[in-house]
Amino acid sequence: MFSLRYFSRRGLTLITTMLIMALMISACGTTETGNGNNNTETVQTATADPAQAVETNSVEESKVKTVSTINGDIEIPVHPQRIVAEEYLGSLIALDVIPVGAPGLTIKNYYFKESLEGLEDIGDYGNPSVEKIVALNPDLIITGNGDKSYEQLSKIAPTIVIPYGDLKNAHEELTYFGELFGKEEEAKTWLEEYDKRIATAKAKVDAAIPAEATFSIMEDGGKSIWVYGDNFGRGGQAVYQALGRKPPSGVAAEILEKQWAELTAEMVSKYAGDYIIMTSNSRTMDDYKADPIWGSIPAVNKGQMYVWPEERSWYYDPLAVLAQTEELAEWLSKKDR
CATH class of the missing domain: 3.40.50.1980 (Nitrogenase molybdenum iron protein domain)
Known part of the structure; x- marks a missing residue:
């Protein structure tokens, strides 16, 4: 029989030998595997073309x-x-x-x-x-x-x-483009702020101007005069939509349906409301008061006409309408008009 001591020594020697061999095999394997990994990374780095990276990033952008x-x-x-x-x-x-x-x-x-x-x-x-x-x-x-x-x-x-004219107001425009560009939340947030500021402007006007007062949106082209509705610029969106005001009753249906009309000098009084928002690049309020025809119109005679240039009245996008509404509200709410 082998002694227990002899068996322990022989077993220890055998185990030690096996461990050394396993470590050697593992080291060789690790070296080969490591080289393999390094080679793969090198190849990937060497073949990583910036153009390919841009192409990959543009895949998302190229979706339709x-x-x-x-x-x-x-x-x-x-x-x-x-x-x-x-x-x-x-x-x-x-x-x-x-x-x-x-x-x-x-x-x-x-x-x-x-x-x-x-x-x-x-x-x-x-x-x-x-x-x-x-x-x-x-x-x-x-x-x-x-x-x-x-x-x-x-x-x-x-x-x-x-x-x-298909998109008739700020809400329709922002909602449409918010959906088109995937910016529904941005559109909603913008419109919420828009509504708050419009409500503030309208409250100022309502406190100063009688609800039944009529408004006309006009443009003086020198040889021609035009009158406009609620979706044709010149302040129409601001006055008729945002502030909720109305044209003179006798012409309201025509103006709001057709959106514009060219007037002769003799027709002006028929289309003139209690307040006139006038676009003119060349005439001032004093010029209108001094004119025999315009000076006889109550809105002009009472100073209830607002004259601004085309560069401020022509635009009708949501940003312009908001600014125009606040500008007109400031004027209309003044007690010393």
């Missing part, structure tokens, strides 16, 4: 979705990066969606022109330069004048046509 338009269903990028906005620029800015190009007239918008430095001018409003738009390489075009240019524009990039 289908939207319904007056020209049928079209595919647009889920996250457009280079938008040309011939129209609705103010709504885009409210949602922090800054395009790469827009007409010069909208770029000069009195209410947000400082936010648009560097934006490319694509030409005349309603008649943009196709060449300038092509040069901007847009991935989405937004316009309100599709009847004139849709065929050309849609060949450049997916083009959404929203005819002028």
